[in-house]
Amino acid sequence: MSGFSKYRDRFLEDWYHTNGKAYFLIICLLYFASFFLKRLFVIDSIAAFEILEQRGEMWLMDLFFGLQYLSVPLFLAWKFSLTAFVLWVGCFMFGYRITYAQIWKLVLVMELVFIVPELLKTLWLVVLANDPDYFEVMAFYPLSLMHFFDYSQIPSSWHYPLKALNLFELVYWALLALGIFWVSGKKLKISVTIVATSYVLFFLLWLGYYVVVYR
Template structure:
């Protein structure tokens, strides 16, 4: 009796997981990638219109007719979005795939790529929070204020003007959304593999998270 009682919830969970995987495979990856790019484009455009264009230094460039230089720069930024996020998804998925392979987890590269792409949505939130911060609270920023700020990151505990420039990126990269992303990767691997949660944590820590910290260390060393 107890065996059947325990077995029934497990069967229900497996059915729910299978339904989830069926829906997962039905997601149009190309369409979702396109929507994700549009979200980033929209976030950049809003920041440009409501924050950057109102910064005094850029108003001076506009009056001098020299703003076209920055227009070219921001245009290249928009064009780089699909390339950058596609490269990020490819590298992250490969790291996780290697981790799964080493631990004997049968998760395909395509599954991981789609998982990583969908979970990228978490990084849209700080882009929107940045807009809110500079349109509601910090209404007269300099361009350096704008560049140095990242919501809920370690950089907010320091005076960026007194820091060596090599620490700005690492301190911004270490933020609450990045940690939340790690947890989402763990949950994704656990759900896709249908294996132990503990091993999913090890896979994420020994692949993506390890590479993330190695990249930050490399950045600091090279910046010197």
């Protein structure tokens, strides 16, 4: 146990000195790359956009996708800050002395989980999908509950929640619990409870709110 404690202390010492800004930049660049690949190999091949390109009317969609790139850093900063705050409150309620900065950096690194489905989405649509239209592209999310429904037969307010409930989100919850357990050095069971009663609860309430408001 003493060996484990020494290894953990050494890891945390390195963790405190890692450059959070560099990690944030890397995450943003990975999202930029995934969006660019999707635009290059999927969006540009959709028939409707090819027609717009021929008519010289594609500039509006170019503007839309350009704004999407610009919004990535703002969205991620907001997401990381809110998620870290919710988890920090959860840790505080259970008496775990973890700083907000530690949790923010933890959330930042765990975001790598969501880069995987973005890349898988592009791969699936390029290799396996049969000439998808724009709405099929927007409704698709790998290993999500949306696979069990026909997106055209359900209200649009359910599209986002069904995509948000996916295997990668579950992995994210587990990694958050393991991260809090590792950083705090406390019991894993309590770390799981903290994540379940703070982030997971907040996430599910947000999905319920979304369905009610946007129906």
